[in-house]
Every structure is written in C-alpha cells, then in structure tokens.
Amino acid sequence: MGQAYQMGLDLDHVVCASGSAGTHAGLLVGLTGNTAHLPLTGINVRRDRQTQEGNVHALAQQTAELVGVPDIPREAVRALDEWVGPGYSLPTAEMTEAVQLLARLEGILLDPVYTGKAMAGLIGLVRRGEFEPGQKVLFVHTGGRPRCMPTRTCCSHEQGRRGAGRYGTGGHAGLLRQGPAPRRSRERSGASAAPDRQQSWRTGPECRSVRPGRVPGPVLAQMARGLQASGADFLVMVCNTAHAFEDDILNATSLPFVSLIEETRDAVLRERPALRRVGLLATNACLDAGLYQSAFAPHDVRTLTLEGASLERFMELLYRIKAGNTGPDVRAEMRSLALELVDAGAEVLVAGCTEVPLVLGAQDVPAPLVNSTDVLVERTLQYARGLAPLPERSVETPA
Known part of the structure; x- marks a missing residue:
C-alpha cells in the first residue's frame, strides 16, 4: 500500500492466487490493518470455494490477533474456484491462454500452478463484467518463474494462434x-x-x-x-x-x-564504439572455437583472454560454481582473474559464461562488465514483443 500511495495509485481492487492461504490471509490482514477499504479476491488453485474461504478466514483471524488488527469479517473473504480445473497443478485451457497472453503482450512470465490460474481468473472476471471500465485492479504476482522451466506441457494446451498481439508479434x-x-x-x-x-x-x-x-x-x-x-x-x-x-x-x-555471441558483441560496441581491446572470461572450449574472437575481429577489436595457469584456475572455478560454491573465496579468485585482463589492457570485460555473473558483478571491477546472459534476455524480450526485427539467418534456409 505504501508503494501505491507513493505512486499516486487509487486502486479499486486486488486479485491474488489463493493456495495454502498464507498470501491471501496476509494480504487481507494488511489491507484491514491499514483501513484500505480495498476489496480482495483470491483465485483458488486447489480447493473448492467454501473450504478455501474457511481456511483463509481462520488464518487471517489468527494473524490479526498476533499483530493487533481488528477481527476480519467473514464476508471480506472471497476465494473463487471456477478456475481450479481438474486439480492442483493440472493445466487448463484458461491458464494456458493467460500464460501465453502475458508473455506475448507484456513480456511477463506466469507459472502454471499459481499465477497462471490466478491471471486466468482475473481475465475471466474482466470478461464477465466484474470490473467497470477504467477501474484500477492490482494483480499480485507471487513469483514461481522457476516452475516454468521443468514444465513441458503446461503451455502447449491446444489453443491455436490468437493472431497478432498489441506489438504485432503474432505467434x-x-x-x-x-x-x-x-x-x-x-x-x-x-x-x-x-x-x-x-x-x-x-x-x-x-x-x-x-x-x-x-x-x-x-x-x-x-x-x-x-x-x-x-x-x-x-x-x-x-x-x-x-x-x-x-x-x-x-x-x-x-x-x-x-x-548470444553477436548480441553481446553489439552490446559491447554500443557501450564503447571506439573499443580496441575487450577482455573475455570464457571457457577453454569457447576460446578454442574462436567464437568471440571471430565476432570482434571485423570491428578491429582485439580479444584478450586468460591463458595457461590462469585459464586452468578459471575452469576450476566454473566447476566449483556449478557445484553450488559461490562463497567469498570463489568470488575473490574470479575477481583476481578479471583484474588480470584489465591489467593487460582490457577496456571492457565480457562475462562469456553463464556462471561468471553469479560471483562477479560490475562493482567488483574497474572496467565495464557486460553480462552476455543479461544481454540475451533483454534482446529476446524485445524480439518477442516485436520491438526489434528478428535477425536474418546467416546460412541458407534448409529445404
């Protein structure tokens, strides 16, 4: 609510996912304690309405007692169950539509278990006239993005193409x-x-x-x-x-x-158009393949790389990071290797391996640090939203 006040937002309604009841109950207590007089609707992801509303109300009452908030009226609890579908974590056509719609039009990722079904509920409420035109509805995005990664079928429900989106991205x-x-x-x-x-x-x-x-x-x-x-x-x-x-x-x-290689090169050159030497933190295989060297060479940029014992130390660090070790010793050693490249004359550093940014940040080195993963994410979103033309293929299209 503090953020809403600071931004001058006069909200009319709040919508959230309602699962174990903690988020729903906590929001209800917070809104009541702040005398926000703001309706809250939970979208169930696992239980029927009567059961879920009972759970939310009981937990909200317990929480209110702990923090000194007045009793929560039973009628303030609303947990709709129309979008649960066949069961908890099981996909629905409405959830799939919501996940794809938000990704295509806004570049926002929803997970298939909680926020996907909650957004499906919000879309459903809008379509059936629950809200007046111009009303401001706050959707509480509770995270869950990692759940998108292992789920293969949640976003392949037979929906069909919806045509061009607001940004002309089509499919x-x-x-x-x-x-x-x-x-x-x-x-x-x-x-x-x-x-x-x-x-x-x-x-x-x-x-x-x-x-x-x-x-x-x-x-x-x-x-x-x-x-x-x-x-x-x-x-x-x-x-x-x-x-x-x-x-x-x-x-x-x-x-x-x-x-990723070309997008990172372009980002580096935008950072330093007159660049002459770039330092590359990359694997020995990446260096042997000459990926970044070939990308920078036509622009008369010399690529500085780790060699010998330094490269061996770098590879050892990567495997330690992969094993979950991102402690101060690893961070200090990665910084030391990065400084070797700066001392050799690197004007910009490229984190050319996905593990590097886990232990090395821009604040750790005196030269600009370009994270290839961040570059790729930013450009991918631009392409997906139709804000930039897709790159042309470098080889002939196969028959």
Missing part, C-alpha cells in the same frame, strides 16, 4: 511451447540433454566419427527441430560455448536464430 507465444512430453528421458529438450560441450569440443573434430553420440551438434539440431514443430517463431540458446554448433542448428530449421 511469439510459441517461445513458451515445447510440445508434448518426450517418450524417452534422453530426448528431452533443454541444454542438459546435450552432451558436455567442453568435452566434445576439446576432444577435437575426430570425435564426430569415433564417438558421434558425444557430439552436441546433432542433439541440438534435434532440439531445434522439435521446438520449430511445437510452434516456436525463433530460437535462443543461452550457452556461450554451444554456439560452436550454431551451424548444426541453422541447417536443421528455417527459424531465425538469436546469437
């Missing part, structure tokens, strides 16, 4: 569709399904004939074909090193491909 909701669940676990679509990129590249091209199952290229190509078949409009890959196999992906599909 970009396909970014959230990954198609039906796989028949075998090793066919799952995701970076973890691909063979180790470091090992495959470091063992050299000969591994393609000796140990074809260990090469990420064909696996990534299969993933790309699956995403295209599921309705994706363009492809994004968040692993820097895996871009060594970009041609395998481009040759497998006709979709535009957003290159």
Whole structure:
C-alpha cells in the first residue's frame, strides 16, 4: 500500500492466487490493518470455494490477533474456484491462454500452478463484467518463474494462434511451447540433454566419427527441430560455448536464430564504439572455437583472454560454481582473474559464461562488465514483443 500511495495509485481492487492461504490471509490482514477499504479476491488453485474461504478466514483471524488488527469479517473473504480445473497443478485451457497472453503482450512470465490460474481468473472476471471500465485492479504476482522451466506441457494446451498481439508479434507465444512430453528421458529438450560441450569440443573434430553420440551438434539440431514443430517463431540458446554448433542448428530449421555471441558483441560496441581491446572470461572450449574472437575481429577489436595457469584456475572455478560454491573465496579468485585482463589492457570485460555473473558483478571491477546472459534476455524480450526485427539467418534456409 505504501508503494501505491507513493505512486499516486487509487486502486479499486486486488486479485491474488489463493493456495495454502498464507498470501491471501496476509494480504487481507494488511489491507484491514491499514483501513484500505480495498476489496480482495483470491483465485483458488486447489480447493473448492467454501473450504478455501474457511481456511483463509481462520488464518487471517489468527494473524490479526498476533499483530493487533481488528477481527476480519467473514464476508471480506472471497476465494473463487471456477478456475481450479481438474486439480492442483493440472493445466487448463484458461491458464494456458493467460500464460501465453502475458508473455506475448507484456513480456511477463506466469507459472502454471499459481499465477497462471490466478491471471486466468482475473481475465475471466474482466470478461464477465466484474470490473467497470477504467477501474484500477492490482494483480499480485507471487513469483514461481522457476516452475516454468521443468514444465513441458503446461503451455502447449491446444489453443491455436490468437493472431497478432498489441506489438504485432503474432505467434511469439510459441517461445513458451515445447510440445508434448518426450517418450524417452534422453530426448528431452533443454541444454542438459546435450552432451558436455567442453568435452566434445576439446576432444577435437575426430570425435564426430569415433564417438558421434558425444557430439552436441546433432542433439541440438534435434532440439531445434522439435521446438520449430511445437510452434516456436525463433530460437535462443543461452550457452556461450554451444554456439560452436550454431551451424548444426541453422541447417536443421528455417527459424531465425538469436546469437548470444553477436548480441553481446553489439552490446559491447554500443557501450564503447571506439573499443580496441575487450577482455573475455570464457571457457577453454569457447576460446578454442574462436567464437568471440571471430565476432570482434571485423570491428578491429582485439580479444584478450586468460591463458595457461590462469585459464586452468578459471575452469576450476566454473566447476566449483556449478557445484553450488559461490562463497567469498570463489568470488575473490574470479575477481583476481578479471583484474588480470584489465591489467593487460582490457577496456571492457565480457562475462562469456553463464556462471561468471553469479560471483562477479560490475562493482567488483574497474572496467565495464557486460553480462552476455543479461544481454540475451533483454534482446529476446524485445524480439518477442516485436520491438526489434528478428535477425536474418546467416546460412541458407534448409529445404
């Protein structure tokens, strides 16, 4: 409420997901304690209305007693159950529509268990005239984005294309569709399904004939074909090193491909148009593939990299970070390696590995630090919302 007051927002209604009842009850007590006189509607995700309203009211009463808030009237509790569907965490057509709509039009991610169904409820209330035109309704987004990642079918409900959105993006909701669940676990679509990129590249091209199952290229190509078949409009890959196999992906599909390497290079050059030396914190496989070196060379920018013992230390740090170690020792050592590049003349540093920003921030180094992952996320949202034209393919579209 403090934020609303500071922003001058005169709210008319609040909508939230109602599951275990904690969020719903807490909001109710807070609104009552602040004499906000603001109606609150919970959208159930697991129980029938009567049961859920009883749970919320009981918890709200207990909480009110603890914090010295007057009794919560029973009629203030509203928990609608029309959007629960077949059960807790089970997808519905309305939830799928809500998830895709928010992603396509606003670049906001909803999870399929809580906020997706809550937003479906809000949309349903709007459609049936619950709110007057011009009223200000606050939707409480309670998070849950990680739940989107392992869920393969929550956003592939048979909805069909809805046409062009407000930003003219049309079917970009396909970014959230990954198609039906796989028949075998090793066919799952995701970076973890691909063979180790470091090992495959470091063992050299000969591994393609000796140990074809260990090469990420064909696996990534299969993933790309699956995403295209599921309705994706363009492809994004968040692993820097895996871009060594970009041609395998481009040759497998006709979709535009957003290159993390090229987007990061462009972001660096926007930061420093007159740049002459860039420092690169990247894996040995990424360096061997020459991904960033090739990207910067046409712009007369020299790429400075870690070598020898320093590169070995860097790789050891990455595996420690992957194992969950992001403590002060790891942070100090990563900073030390970054400073080596600055001392060598780097004017800008590139975090060319997704683990680096977990232990190294812009405040840790005297030179600008460009996080390749952040760059890719920002550009992906711009492409998905139609705010920038999709990149042209670098290879001929396969027949």
